[in-house]
């Protein structure tokens with residue numbers, strides 16, 4: 001898709017101005033970053049997705065091998081960005097869902113997150129071996145969710161080109177949990 005490039009710093013500022021922070025939600029001691037106010041500014045939301053796209057653009061746009069085949073979105077807030085990102089990239093969209101929500105043959109991985117433990121699932125035929133994948137979510141905290149998602153994609157033979165989040169809580173060192181060699185990118189960073 002040929003669009004003019006976006007200035008990352010403008011988007012960082014826009015996102016930071018709109019995110020709301022709630023102490024002690026959903027549990028005491030958790031500082032909760034609410035991304036939903038972003039959706040009240042459609043142009044900013046569009047810029048967020050375009051910034052994700054810009055990161056993935058090959059330097060040589062004629063090289064078809066560089067294209068992303070699949071955007072994987074994580075249940076549930078990753079679904080707010082994934083389909084739009086997939087549309088911009090002309091890629092397919094695949095959901096990774098919390099356990100018990102997807103029908104058919106599935107792969108499953110259990111994981112821990114900042115405030116609980118759960119399992120994630122992907123449909124067995126949703127990614128073909130060798131397909132180039134980007135995984136998107138709203139936020140990375142401990143990295144438990146994203147690292148479980150990486151494991152599922154890799155079990156299906158997907159090649160993860162990047163894990164993308166709007167927010168990263170850098171003090172929780174989530175990126176260190178990702179499988180070796182998997183790149184990650186976040187638009188805004190907070191320590192906790």
Ligand SMILES: O=P(O)(O)OC[C@H]1O[C@H](OP(=O)(O)OP(=O)(O)O)[C@H](O)[C@@H]1O
Nearest residue numbers: 075076077113114140141142143144145
């Ligand atoms: O890095 P982690 O410690 O794993 O935490 C990050 C995950 O937690 C949140 O989702 P949550 O599980 O709360 O579900 P939701 O999107 O349905 O609210 C967030 O949207 C990420 O998916």
Ligand SMILES: Nc1ncnc2[nH]cnc12
Nearest residue numbers: 031032033034114139141
């Ligand atoms: N601190 C936090 N704020 C918003 N979503 C989260 N998911 C995990 N930790 C979170």
